[in-house]
Amino acid sequence: MTDSVLSPQALANTYSPQGFESGWEAVDQYLLVVEYADRNPEATWTDAATTFGLPPNRVKRWYNGRKQTVVRQIETADALGWFDASWNSEIGRAFNLIIAGILSGGTLSQSFEVRITIDDDLDDATRNSIETAFEVLCGKTKLVSENDPQRATMIEPAEHNLLLGRALYVLGVPKGRKTEAEFTIPEHLSNHPECQREFVELYVALRGSVSEKGTIDIREERSQTYLQSLAVLIETVTGESAKVRENGVFLRKATAEALSGSVEWDVKK
Numbered sequence: 001m002t003d004s005v006l007s008p009q010a011l012a013n014t015y016s017p018q019g020f021e022s023g024w025e026a027v028d029q030y031l032l033v034v035e036y037a038d039r040n041p042e043a044t045w046t047d048a049a050t051t052f053g054l055p056p057n058r059v060k061r062w063y064n065g066r067k068q069t070v071v072r073q074i075e076t077a078d079a080l081g082w083f084d085a086s087w088n089s090e091i092g093r094a095f096n097l098i099i100a101g102i103l104s105g106g107t108l109s110q111s112f113e114v115r116i117t118i119d120d121d122l123d124d125a126t127r128n129s130i131e132t133a134f135e136v137l138c139g140k141t142k143l144v145s146e147n148d149p150q151r152a153t154m155i156e157p158a159e160h161n162l163l164l165g166r167a168l169y170v171l172g173v174p175k176g177r178k179t180e181a182e183f184t185i186p187e188h189l190s191n192h193p194e195c196q197r198e199f200v201e202l203y204v205a206l207r208g209s210v211s212e213k214g215t216i217d218i219r220e221e222r223s224q225t226y227l228q229s230l231a232v233l234i235e236t237v238t239g240e241s242a243k244v245r246e247n248g249v250f251l252r253k254a255t256a257e258a259l260s261g262s263v264e265w266d267v268k269k
Contacts, residue, residue, distance in 0.1 A: 003086045005095055006167055008074050014166040015070035019058070023070040029054060030071045033062050073163050080137065080160070082167060087192040094133035095171065097263065099186055100199040101130055102173050105206035110176050112165030115144060115154040117206070126205050129265040130155060138164055179221040185229040200237045202263045214253040221247055
């Protein structure tokens with residue numbers, strides 16, 4: 001099994017370009033023609049179309065520098081370093097935190113728009129870690145509804161938002177209302193234990209409600225399968241118990257004390 005965070009094939013197949021069976025088919029054919037053109041600088045677009053049995057107009061557009069959206073976006077993701085990153089890398093760490101943020105306190109819309117809610121009582125270190133994770137993946141960030149007292153403040157990438165959303169979808173984050181989706185904890189957490197603690201720390205920081213007794217209540221309208229997988233992950237990280245309830249997961253004081261309650265980007269857990 002590869003250690004890379006994201007494959008270009010999987011990301012490309014979130015697109016459905018007209019005239020192709022899949023997004024990756026469009027990318028694969030484009031790369032084939034580009035490689036042919038590089039090896040045969042004297043060849044024309046008709047030569048390339050004939051060689052590969054591709055529609056002439058499609059190859060002509062490529063020779064003229066016109067590309068499908070999926071091709072441009074795969075090139076962008078490659079330039080951002082997403083395909084070369086492992087889960088142990090800075091990019092992998094950033095993906096892990098953003099996934100935790102979306103599942104616990106954010107949204108991935110049906111159109112792949114990414115946002116994470118920043119509550120007023122969230123500590124500065126955790127807030128800065130979310131911002132840094134977005135910056136590592138996409139560059140600049142921006143705040144949404146920061147000055148609207150009727151709405152929660154949310155943070156999102158100022159660039160490549162929808163591309164990031166597609167990547168998160170590939171990595172197991174559902175689109176739309178999470179209460180209506182049947183899903184479980186993302187697969188990478190089982191295959192890469194080094195990601196588990198920060199995922200749990202951020203999840204609990206964004207979603208957990210701390211009582212006067214020091215217990216934590218994580219309220220989630222999710223399937224029992226999801227809640228059970230979340231509880232097991234918390235138990236794996238803390239070595240303490242996590243109890244699944246009808247609408248969430250309950251952490252007793254000992255479990256809560258096994259967590260730091262914060263995420264610091266400069267301190268790799």
